[in-house]
Amino acid sequence: MNDVVTNSRNHTGSLNAAGVSIQNLRKSYGANEVLKGISLDVAPGEVVCLIGPSGSGKSTLLRCVNLLEQPNEGTIHVGGFDATDPDVDIDRMRRKVGMVFQQFNLFPHLNALRNCTVAQTKVLKRSQSEADKVAHANLERVGLGHLADRYPDQLSGGQQQRVAIARALSMDPELMLFDEPTSALDPETVGDVLSVMRNLAKEGMTMLVVTHEMGFAREVADRVVFMDGGVVVEEGGAEQVISSPNQDRTKEFLKRVLDPTHIDITE
Amino acid sequence: MAMTMTARQRARVSLYVQAGIFVVAMAALILATDWKTIGNSVFNFGKIGPMFPDIFVAGLRNTLIYTFLGFIVGLSGGLLLALMKLSSFPLYRWIATGYIEFFRGIPALLVFIAFGYGVPLAFGVSWDVTAVVMVSLGMVAAAYIAETLRAGLQAVPRGQMEAARSLGMPQWQAMVTIVIPQAFRIVLPPLTNEVILLTKDSSLIYVLGLTASQYELTKFGRDGISSLGAGLTPLLVAGAFYLVITIPLSLLARKFESRSARTKR
Numbered sequence A: 001m002n003d004v005v006t007n008s009r010n011h012t013g014s015l016n017a018a019g020v021s022i023q024n025l026r027k028s029y030g031a032n033e034v035l036k037g038i039s040l041d042v043a044p045g046e047v048v049c050l051i052g053p054s055g056s057g058k059s060t061l062l063r064c065v066n067l068l069e070q071p072n073e074g075t076i077h078v079g080g081f082d083a084t085d086p087d088v089d090i091d092r093m094r095r096k097v098g099m100v101f102q103q104f105n106l107f108p109h110l111n112a113l114r115n116c117t118v119a120q121t122k123v124l125k126r127s128q129s130e131a132d133k134v135a136h137a138n139l140e141r142v143g144l145g146h147l148a149d150r151y152p153d154q155l156s157g158g159q160q161q162r163v164a165i166a167r168a169l170s171m172d173p174e175l176m177l178f179d180e181p182t183s184a185l186d187p188e189t190v191g192d193v194l195s196v197m198r199n200l201a202k203e204g205m206t207m208l209v210v211t212h213e214m215g216f217a218r219e220v221a222d223r224v225v226f227m228d229g230g231v232v233v234e235e236g237g238a239e240q241v242i243s244s245p246n247q248d249r250t251k252e253f254l255k256r257v258l259d260p261t262h263i264d265i266t267e
Numbered sequence B: 001m002a003m004t005m006t007a008r009q010r011a012r013v014s015l016y017v018q019a020g021i022f023v024v025a026m027a028a029l030i031l032a033t034d035w036k037t038i039g040n041s042v043f044n045f046g047k048i049g050p051m052f053p054d055i056f057v058a059g060l061r062n063t064l065i066y067t068f069l070g071f072i073v074g075l076s077g078g079l080l081l082a083l084m085k086l087s088s089f090p091l092y093r094w095i096a097t098g099y100i101e102f103f104r105g106i107p108a109l110l111v112f113i114a115f116g117y118g119v120p121l122a123f124g125v126s127w128d129v130t131a132v133v134m135v136s137l138g139m140v141a142a143a144y145i146a147e148t149l150r151a152g153l154q155a156v157p158r159g160q161m162e163a164a165r166s167l168g169m170p171q172w173q174a175m176v177t178i179v180i181p182q183a184f185r186i187v188l189p190p191l192t193n194e195v196i197l198l199t200k201d202s203s204l205i206y207v208l209g210l211t212a213s214q215y216e217l218t219k220f221g222r223d224g225i226s227s228l229g230a231g232l233t234p235l236l237v238a239g240a241f242y243l244v245i246t247i248p249l250s251l252l253a254r255k256f257e258s259r260s261a262r263t264k265r
Helices: A002-007 A058-065 A090-095 A112-122 A128-141 A157-169 A187-202 A214-220 A238-243 A248-258 A260-266 B007-032 B035-041 B054-085 B090-105 B108-123 B129-155 B158-166 B171-207 B217-228 B233-262
Strands: A020-029 A032-042 A047-051 A073-078 A097-100 A175-179 A206-210 A223-228 A231-237
Touching: A020 A058, A032 A058, A032 A073, A032 A231, A047 A058, A047 A214, A058 A073, A058 A175, A058 A206, A090 A097, A090 B158, A097 A157, A097 B158, A112 A128, A112 A157, A112 B171, A128 A157, A157 A187, A187 A206, A187 A214, A214 A238, A214 A248, A223 A238, A223 A248, A231 A238, A231 A248, A248 A260, B054 B090, B054 B129, B054 B171, B054 B217, B054 B233, B090 B129, B108 B129, B108 B171, B129 B171, B158 B171, B171 B217, B171 B233, B217 B233
Parallel strands: A047 A206, A047 A223, A097 A175, A175 A206
Antiparallel strands: A020 A032, A020 A073, A223 A231
8 A cells, every 4th residue: 555655656645745934924914913923944745733822823824825815924935936926826836735624625516536536627637537546546545435426414524534635635735734634523533534644744745734633743743833922932843842842831831732621620 | 360371372362363363354355256247357267268279389488488598698697797796806896786786676677668669779779579588587687696696605615715726726717616516506595586586577578569479478368368358367377377387496496495404515
């Protein structure tokens, strides 16, 4: 299985990994500044997890990378693209960047297979048979090859999220963005999604992941970035940031996340 | 204390009273009716034989054709207007809003007169009755359908557009392949109701001069009034034929509604 994946680099492999370079990024909604000058580099093939309290700007930062949000200031380079250049070909850039949403956002009027083929045929102009082949391979890759003809409302949350990952992978992205991919899931289906992401990381995909799954971050991430109040408070190796953070805000956040019941009792 | 009733008893008594009022009113209506005259001039089914089979061949057929053509124009125009109304370009929004308010605000009859008599006079052209119905009905329908479609387009979750754009689809392609198909599912019930209204509005063509082969149901019925000597009975028959079209459509709309209630999203 692994051999198949790594050998077919154009369709299911991810050897063409792209990096991301973010410089001094600022984003405001009216008077509310959500990102206050963020700089962050992700090397090709690297897995970086963004952690932090809600409202800290993690998701906004992630959405700026594929321009679902338009930054006010700063620069973003993705692969060979200058995302903040007003003349950038957004659609061409987005082909290289897979996005996985918290709410899956599968297309409800298309079955799992068509969810994975629609952009291949419309955007990449692949033939239907080629697109089907790629889609089947990627559904197989997320363990759902047998459910290709199911519609989203016939799938569990975890299955839908895995289809959403297969849909993104079918475009042969060089970078994958995950926006709290397990936050909307029932606890028992979280593991399947995380294991798909773990495999993806092993295959060398560049990944930028907003998550609350500290276990996943510690195990899979090369680096962890802790954000709070629109700034990067601390970043470093996964083990270091999560197990022995330097900053007080990081310590306090992790204490609350890793041991929520303890806090409830002492409060 | 013993006279007070429970809420359930009160509801039951109220129901009896309402039923009683209804029965009395119906009885009064039946007693007051001049059945002999009505029998001759409204329910005179003995003399309507000559209406058949032409009511199928001309009346029903033309009503269906006029409605269909009007709906096609209305649907394409309505989609265009709905997209214009949601456009980020202000001029498009103003044009669409102006159009919609205008055509929803005036009687459809005036539109028929304008296109049937006004346009030929203004431009020195004469055009086919079918074209007049198609344009008049279509332009009025477009205004109503536009609002329905706009609501449907806005009901598609924003994440659908974001997901499509994230896969590299340009705005228009995401609209055509992802958003519009979902919007149509949402608006299928109100759109079906729109067809019902169109079916009835197609009768407004009666203000134009028609040849017998162009008669739709209402005109066919009115023609029968003068030629059959059965009073208003032919109109009653025409009315029944409208129900033959509209009731199945109504059932269809209800079916769409229950289906979309089942499959949420």
